[in-house]
Amino acid sequence: MTIVIFGGAGDLAHRKLLPALYNLHVDGLLPPRLAIVGVGRKPTTDDEYRAFAKDGVQKFSRRPIDEQTWEGFAASLFFGAADLDSEAGLAPLGARLDIIEHERGLNGDRIYYLAIPPTLFAPTVSHLARSRFVPPAEGKSARVIVEKPIGRDLESARAINDAIAKVFAEHQIYRIDHYLGKETVQNILVMRFANSIFEPLFNQKYVDHVQITVAEEEGVGTRAGYYEQAGALRDMVQNHLLQLLAMVAMEPPHSLDADVIRDERLELLRSLRRVEGDAVDDNVVRAQYTAGFIAGKAVPGYREERGVAAASQTETYVALRVCIDNWRWAGVPFFLRTGKRLPKRASEISVHLKEVPPILFNADPSARLDPSILSIRIQPDEGFSLGINSKVPGPHVQVYPVKMDFHYGSTFGGTSPEAYERLLLDVIAGDATLFMRRDAVEAAWQWVMPIVERWQERGDAGLATYPAGEWGPADGEQLIRSTGRRWLAP
Amino acid sequence: MAGALADRAWRDSAPETIEVDLAALWRDAGQGDVAIARAVMSNLIVVRAPSAERRGLADIAADLPLDEVVSRHPSRTIVLEHCHRDAPSTPFSAGVGIVTFGPATARYGVEQIVVRSACPEASLLSILRRVVRGDVPTTVWWTEDLSDGPPFDPLLTIGRQLLYDSRHWKDVSRGLAAVLPLTDNRRVDLADLNWRRLAPMRRALVDVRGPLAAVAWRGVTVTVRYAPGETAIASLLAGWLRGERRTDPIRVDVAPLPKGDADAILTVTTDDVTATQSPRGVDVTPASAPPFVVAAAKESDADAIAAELRALSPDGALLSALRALGN
Numbered sequence: 001m002t003i004v005i006f007g008g009a010g011d012l013a014h015r016k017l018l019p020a021l022y023n024l025h026v027d028g029l030l031p032p033r034l035a036i037v038g039v040g041r042k043p044t045t046d047d048e049y050r051a052f053a054k055d056g057v058q059k060f061s062r063r064p065i066d067e068q069t070w071e072g073f074a075a076s077l078f079f080g081a082a083d084l085d086s087e088a089g090l091a092p093l094g095a096r097l098d099i100i101e102h103e104r105g106l107n108g109d110r111i112y113y114l115a116i117p118p119t120l121f122a123p124t125v126s127h128l129a130r131s132r133f134v135p136p137a138e139g140k141s142a143r144v145i146v147e148k149p150i151g152r153d154l155e156s157a158r159a160i161n162d163a164i165a166k167v168f169a170e171h172q173i174y175r176i177d178h179y180l181g182k183e184t185v186q187n188i189l190v191m192r193f194a195n196s197i198f199e200p201l202f203n204q205k206y207v208d209h210v211q212i213t214v215a216e217e218e219g220v221g222t223r224a225g226y227y228e229q230a231g232a233l234r235d236m237v238q239n240h241l242l243q244l245l246a247m248v249a250m251e252p253p254h255s256l257d258a259d260v261i262r263d264e265r266l267e268l269l270r271s272l273r274r275v276e277g278d279a280v281d282d283n284v285v286r287a288q289y290t291a292g293f294i295a296g297k298a299v300p301g302y303r304e305e306r307g308v309a310a311a312s313q314t315e316t317y318v319a320l321r322v323c324i325d326n327w328r329w330a331g332v333p334f335f336l337r338t339g340k341r342l343p344k345r346a347s348e349i350s351v352h353l354k355e356v357p358p359i360l361f362n363a364d365p366s367a368r369l370d371p372s373i374l375s376i377r378i379q380p381d382e383g384f385s386l387g388i389n390s391k392v393p394g395p396h397v398q399v400y401p402v403k404m405d406f407h408y409g410s411t412f413g414g415t416s417p418e419a420y421e422r423l424l425l426d427v428i429a430g431d432a433t434l435f436m437r438r439d440a441v442e443a444a445w446q447w448v449m450p451i452v453e454r455w456q457e458r459g460d461a462g463l464a465t466y467p468a469g470e471w472g473p474a475d476g477e478q479l480i481r482s483t484g485r486r487w488l489a490p
Numbered sequence: 491m492a493g494a495l496a497d498r499a500w501r502d503s504a505p506e507t508i509e510v511d512l513a514a515l516w517r518d519a520g521q522g523d524v525a526i527a528r529a530v531m532s533n534l535i536v537v538r539a540p541s542a543e544r545r546g547l548a549d550i551a552a553d554l555p556l557d558e559v560v561s562r563h564p565s566r567t568i569v570l571e572h573c574h575r576d577a578p579s580t581p582f583s584a585g586v587g588i589v590t591f592g593p594a595t596a597r598y599g600v601e602q603i604v605v606r607s608a609c610p611e612a613s614l615l616s617i618l619r620r621v622v623r624g625d626v627p628t629t630v631w632w633t634e635d636l637s638d639g640p641p642f643d644p645l646l647t648i649g650r651q652l653l654y655d656s657r658h659w660k661d662v663s664r665g666l667a668a669v670l671p672l673t674d675n676r677r678v679d680l681a682d683l684n685w686r687r688l689a690p691m692r693r694a695l696v697d698v699r700g701p702l703a704a705v706a707w708r709g710v711t712v713t714v715r716y717a718p719g720e721t722a723i724a725s726l727l728a729g730w731l732r733g734e735r736r737t738d739p740i741r742v743d744v745a746p747l748p749k750g751d752a753d754a755i756l757t758v759t760t761d762d763v764t765a766t767q768s769p770r771g772v773d774v775t776p777a778s779a780p781p782f783v784v785a786a787a788k789e790s791d792a793d794a795i796a797a798e799l800r801a802l803s804p805d806g807a808l809l810s811a812l813r814a815l816g817n
Contacts, residue, residue: 403625489624
């Protein structure tokens with residue numbers, strides 16, 4: 001097998017893909033006969049590319065580099081130059097791949113990883129077809145991995161999907177949302193459907209509401225060019241948050257087959273109540289960070305960041321109240337929020353169960369009991385906990401909220417595989433469970449588009465601000481407090 | 491129910507990498523032979539003033555019974571040495587640790603974080619928000635003398651309880667001035683360890699005459715005498731006596747004890763009863779009934795602190811006493 005990484009000299013390859021492949025090699029999980037070919041515009045020797053990869057592994061691998069192991073891995077690393085802008089730009093790469101595969105006795109099965117800007121997806125795939133990189137069905141296989149964002153709206157997402165579909169069949173396409181590769185996200189299904197205690201509670205009878213928080217501490221950093229066009233809604237909500245929502249709220253699949261699980265996720269997305277027109281103003285809050293403090297240090301506001309327009313209207317924070325119109329979740333609000341320059345990096349889902357009646361231990365209105373909360377911590381403190389009330393030992397009846405806490409680190413020790421390790425391994429194995437199908441991507445865009453359109457209508461009216469280091473704007477607080485609830489800080 | 495100290499792991503860290511370093515400590519702990527459950531029932535922010543000798547990070551709270559407290563009430567402990575007044579722009583450092591307790595069959599670990607900060611007070615919250623867990627209650631333990639200055643505002647934003655000990659106040663009126671504004675802060679409950687010591691005396695007086703609102707206390711004059719260093723507890727008692735009746739208030743006269751009983755903390759005298767509080771309890775001598783003793787609960791400082799950490803509702807009697815002292 002040959003893994004061809006377009007954008008092989010880029011940031012994603014350096015920080016994520018090459019370290020992930022190295023760790024798979026360390027674990028003995030890569031196919032024994034394999035070539036990894038980084039593709040880039042600038043001519044680079046194989047040795048230079050191996051040095052680039054080694055630097056990435058040293059800096060970003062979850063495990064320290066082992067020289068002997070590295071030598072074995074490095075022998076499978078190559079570089080091929082290609083000009084993706086030119087019709088004939090892939091021809092030299094084709095010849096190079098043929099030679100590498102011939103010399104290493106590889107069978108010509110290929111995975112093409114498009115770690116390139118979305119604007120290049122369609123032309124690159126088209127070049128691949130014209131340059132005969134994608135074999136007909138007999139014998140050899142070809143798969144393509146596409147990184148998010150897939151489009152910046154429904155129309156462009158469809159255009160990209162159409163372009164890819166002209167060359168690859170749906171079963172050959174792996175659209176990555178790396179959140180789905182995280183151990184803790186996969187564990188949502190295990191927790192829900194492998195424990196008889198939880199699933200009976202996951203419905204409108206017992207759940208008061210659900211919160212999903214994906215908080216980033218970083219600012220826009222070096223991604224201003226992309227982020228100015230995207231904003232938090234497109235960058236985070238359309239994909240990561242909706243996928244998390246689908247995982248936590250989907251119906252039980254009847255098997256672990258990839259398409260069965262993906263069908264259920266899709267069904268959930270289709271059950272989301274559309275938020276349109278004035279309802280956007282009532283149910284969605286957008287905001288932008290201003291100057292503030294992170295970890296005690298002063299940081300600039302979004303509009304002062306390099307590459308950001310001085311009058312930018314790009315939102316760096318979104319909070320939403322979402323309703324799911326199906327039998328299971330009718331009447332249960334889901335509160336979602338994500339933002340940059342929030343106080344800490346944390347992704348967490350919390351399922352808030354309904355309060356017990358205000359009788360017995362919950363009778364005193366000035367000392368209401370904490371409702372039971374199931375918290376699923378996706379990162380960085382992976383695990384989950386269930387908050388329950390317990391009597392404090394002693395002669396008086398005093399109730400205190402305690403935690404039943406499952407914590408990956410202290411339970412299993414060692415480090416969990418990175419999301420990209422799992423996802424790359426799944427592509428190699430041909431398992432698409434953790435990847436987004438075309439219909440799900442487009443369903444997510446379909447749901448998000450009325451919000452985008454409303455914001456376009458309103459311009460900067462309704463764009464709130466929040467100081468860096470705060471948990472978002474006052475409007476975000478009000479969104480949930482107006483329902484008598486409050487955000488649970490991770 | 492506290493477990494015996496079993497082990498301690500520590501590593502230097504930085505404010506940006508506290509969670510990463512804690513995770514690494516847990517991973518190491520998870521690879522040992524003994525299973526360790528992470529225990530966290532609350533966040534405990536321990537505020538320390540910088541000391542002249544510049545203690546090592548791991549020793550900043552060495553003189554406090556922190557291990558004993560968290561063995562009784564497992565808390566993510568965040569020791570904060572904040573040097574804002576002296577060095578507003580110098581860098582700061584951090585360290586993290588895991589302290590484990592209990593036998594091998596039931597071992598639990600508690601996280602400890604130490605932050606030495608020297609940032610502007612306005613940015614303090616941005617440090618604390620990073621390390622405080624949002625799913626458990628947060629207590630701020632102000633270990634310093636509140637009569638030297640009020641607690642930092644950012645701490646009151648993040649904590650639901652302010653724990654302090656008025657016994658350490660050098661100047662009671664200034665200490666009261668620091669806490670009085672907080673009696674109207676509905677977000678923060680006050681917990682005074684010195685007030686806790688007053689419990690047997692309050693119980694004794696109620697036992698003799700009934701609740702303070704009862705007719706038996708109408709127009710009563712009470713004389714409170716206190717031992718050296720016990721001005722604050724005497725003031726709290728006076729505040730409690732004055733604060734509970736809306737009409738026909740109790741008249742309270744407070745003065746130091748004449749030299750004599752070295753064991754006595756407080757004596758309370760009315761026309762028909764004398765009550766003397768010592769570390770053992772309160773000896774009550776009514777004029778027309780046999781004497782009796784109200785025992786003081788035998789609890790260490792750690793027991794008392796752990797008990798306060800478990801209290802999740804405001805102490806109305808303390809608030810009433812403080813407000814009476816403010817009038």
